[in-house]
Amino acid sequence: MKQFILSLAVMLMAVSCSQKTDSKALVLYYSQTGTTAAVALQIADKLGADIEEITVVNPYNGSYQETIQRCMEERESGNLPEVNPIKANLDDYDVIFFGYPIWFGTCALPAISFLKTVDFSGKTIVPFCTFGSGGLLDGIKEVKAAQPAAIVLDGYGVRAARINAMPAEVDRFLKENGFLEGEFEKPGDFSAVRPATEEEAAIFDAAVGTYPMIQAKAKNVCSRAINGGTEYIFEAEAPAGPGPAMPGAMKIYVLDMDGQDPEFTQVVR
Ligand SMILES: Cc1cc2nc3c(=O)[nH]c(=O)nc-3n(C[C@H](O)[C@H](O)[C@H](O)COP(=O)(O)O)c2cc1C
Incomplete structure (x- = not known):
């Protein structure tokens, strides 16, 4: 607290x-x-x-x-x-x-x-x-x-x-x-990395949707409060398989803003 x-x-x-x-x-x-x-x-x-x-x-x-x-x-x-x-x-x-x-x-x-x-x-x-x-x-x-x-x-x-x-x-x-x-808001640090809860995994899935390059499931996550919502960094792993998605580990940044659908802002491989 x-x-x-x-x-x-x-x-x-x-x-x-x-x-x-x-x-x-x-x-x-x-x-x-x-x-x-x-x-x-x-x-x-x-x-x-x-x-x-x-x-x-x-x-x-x-x-x-x-x-x-x-x-x-x-x-x-x-x-x-x-x-x-x-x-x-x-x-x-x-x-x-x-x-x-x-x-x-x-x-x-x-x-x-x-x-x-x-x-x-x-x-x-x-x-x-x-x-x-x-x-x-x-x-x-x-x-x-x-x-x-x-x-x-x-x-x-x-x-x-x-x-x-x-x-x-x-x-x-x-x-x-x-x-x-001018003035701007400085967000705090991200939390420690933890296993993603079911609720967080659902936020990840909603943010990534059907984006063809990311066929991954959320494993771990850290987060921080920002003005009007939460920012997450998910650690995810994409399996090798058919389709354009690149297999392997990645970090996916997600914004979950109040009253809006979650969206991913960037993938870091
Ligand atoms: C040849 C080519 C390769 C691209 N490779 C990537 C890529 O590796 N990763 C990615 O996120 N987007 C990739 N894109 C999408 C572009 O980065 C994206 O559409 C960009 O906003 C285009 O900017 P522009 O409208 O200023 O040309 C690629 C697009 C093209 C045409």
């Missing part, structure tokens, strides 16, 4: 940060179907930052299946798509918000290709991405590997299916990281 009251107190503590609001920021992004572009526009709008799209010399404008096929061939051959030079002068910026969709568990190939053409040494990179189910952490690892002399911050990622939640999440992300002044 004492711990609960404590974590509630921390959660309700309003925090204000402003240490990075003076830096000059550029929002650079690649987007094939417009979802990452929406996040990029939101960030630029909130910060009043310059924004530029990364484009590919030979665009991926086929169907989803054609894009998957081309991308698989390019990954196997190592022939990354050529990107057009950007117009912005990178010397003018301290902070680069760098956005991309997740393809095959990491940054989309045009973003990887672009990172090989620039030198972000000494600059701060803030990665952001959109995805079907997840890939935020592996995408950030890819950015760090490509730009080892840059300061790469924790990024923001959102499922394409949850893009309506993005404006509020971006606002919070920018405040939490000191790019925007």
Whole structure:
């Protein structure tokens, strides 16, 4: 009980940060179907930052299946798509918000290709991405590997299916990281990991639904109270079998907000 009251107190503590609001920021992004572009526009709008799209010399404008096929061939051959030079002068910026969709568990190939053409040494990179189910952490690892002399911050990622939640999440992300002044709520720590109860397993099942890439059952869970609901991290295991789901262990983040259906926010493998 004492711990609960404590974590509630921390959660309700309003925090204000402003240490990075003076830096000059550029929002650079690649987007094939417009979802990452929406996040990029939101960030630029909130910060009043310059924004530029990364484009590919030979665009991926086929169907989803054609894009998957081309991308698989390019990954196997190592022939990354050529990107057009950007117009912005990178010397003018301290902070680069760098956005991309997740393809095959990491940054989309045009973003990887672009990172090989620039030198972000000494600059701060803030990665952001959109995805079907997840890939935020592996995408950030890819950015760090490509730009080892840059300061790469924790990024923001959102499922394409949850893009309506993005404006509020971006606002919070920018405040939490000191790019925007203002108050935000800081949730408490997650509880210790415990076996999921039947009720929690039902929340997991409702959140994951029939999502084809996740054919898993909840095993363990930890949780924390957030404003208006509960956030869970479920540990789950998917068996090998037919269908598109990848077998193996995974962590699935779930939001269960009052009056709304539970939804998963990302899968971490
Ligand atoms: C070639 C390709 C590979 C993809 N691979 C993944 C993946 O590994 N994991 C995932 O969660 N989503 C994956 N997606 C879904 C995209 O990340 C998602 O639709 C994203 O929001 C698209 O962003 P955009 O509209 O900015 O292009 C993939 C999409 C494509 C086209």
